[in-house]
Amino acid sequence: MLDYMIYILAFAIGSILGLLYSYKQHGEPFVADTDFNMVMAAVAIFGWCLAFDSGNVILAAIGFLLAGFVMGERPGYGRKETAVGLIIAIILYFLLKWTV
Numbered sequence: 001m002l003d004y005m006i007y008i009l010a011f012a013i014g015s016i017l018g019l020l021y022s023y024k025q026h027g028e029p030f031v032a033d034t035d036f037n038m039v040m041a042a043v044a045i046f047g048w049c050l051a052f053d054s055g056n057v058i059l060a061a062i063g064f065l066l067a068g069f070v071m072g073e074r075p076g077y078g079r080k081e082t083a084v085g086l087i088i089a090i091i092l093y094f095l096l097k098w099t100v
Contacts, residue, residue: 003057010061014047014068022073036080044070044078044085052093 043066050063067085070078 003060006057006061007051007064010065011068014065015072017065018069018072018078019074021069022077026074026077037078040070040073040078041081041084044081045088046085048085048089049092052089053096 047063047066047068047070051060051067052063054060054063067082070085071082072078
């Protein structure tokens with residue numbers, strides 16, 4: 001039960017940090033930048049892979065913090081990067097579970 005609370009807190013803290021970072025980077029009132037951000041995609045892939053595939057409470061919490069950072073950006077930012085990170089993490093999860 002405590003594990004889930006740690007995951008939720010890490011994700012919430014990551015979302016808040018992502019929102020603050022996004023407002024610092026983009027000052028415009030609406031989504032004007034529709035480029036695919038490779039750095040945020042790498043953070044999302046790494047975060048979701050840690051969250052799903054680590055098997056360790058601390059590493060999974062760090063993964064949820066990183067995933068929340070990308071997912072918590074301003075509306076319109078980070079949605080494509082989060083989707084790519086989730087898809088790759090789920091594929092990796094199934095590959096690891098089927099081979100063991």
